[in-house]
Amino acid sequence: MEVRRFMLTVPDERSRPQPGEVLLAERWQPKLAESGPQQGNRFRIVLLSQPAPASAHVSSPNVAVLTPSHPIETHTRVSEPPLVVLATGASSKARK
Numbered sequence: 001m002e003v004r005r006f007m008l009t010v011p012d013e014r015s016r017p018q019p020g021e022v023l024l025a026e027r028w029q030p031k032l033a034e035s036g037p038q039q040g041n042r043f044r045i046v047l048l049s050q051p052a053p054a055s056a057h058v059s060s061p062n063v064a065v066l067t068p069s070h071p072i073e074t075h076t077r078v079s080e081p082p083l084v085v086l087a088t089g090a091s092s093k094a095r096k
Contacts, residue, residue: 001026008045018042028052028067036060049073 004024009017020043023032027050037044043062052067 001029003029003032007041020044022047024049026050028056028065030057033058033063033065034060037062 002025006022006024008020008022010020012018020041021037022045024047025032026048028048032046033044033056037060043064044060046063046065048065048067049072050067051069051071052065056065056067058065
């Protein structure tokens with residue numbers, strides 16, 4: 001199964017650039033969340049076009065998996081359906 005990888009740099013709370021990666025995949029694969037970000041990256045975001053099974057688990061820090069509540073077609077924008085988020089290592093503090 002094909003996994004597309006993109007680099008993404010976002011500023012942190014002090015406006016310092018933080019490199020990361022975004023992976024696009026059709027279906028859940030445990031290796032997408034177990035291995036964590038590649039060396040040199042601070043985070044990994046995994047976007048799926050098929051719902052993840054209930055047994056899906058993220059075990060690596062700084063990894064977020066976004067999965068739709070129902071399958072989406074490849075020509076549909078990823079942000080359209082409601083998403084379920086699985087994440088570890090992310091801050092839960094609200095910004096003021």
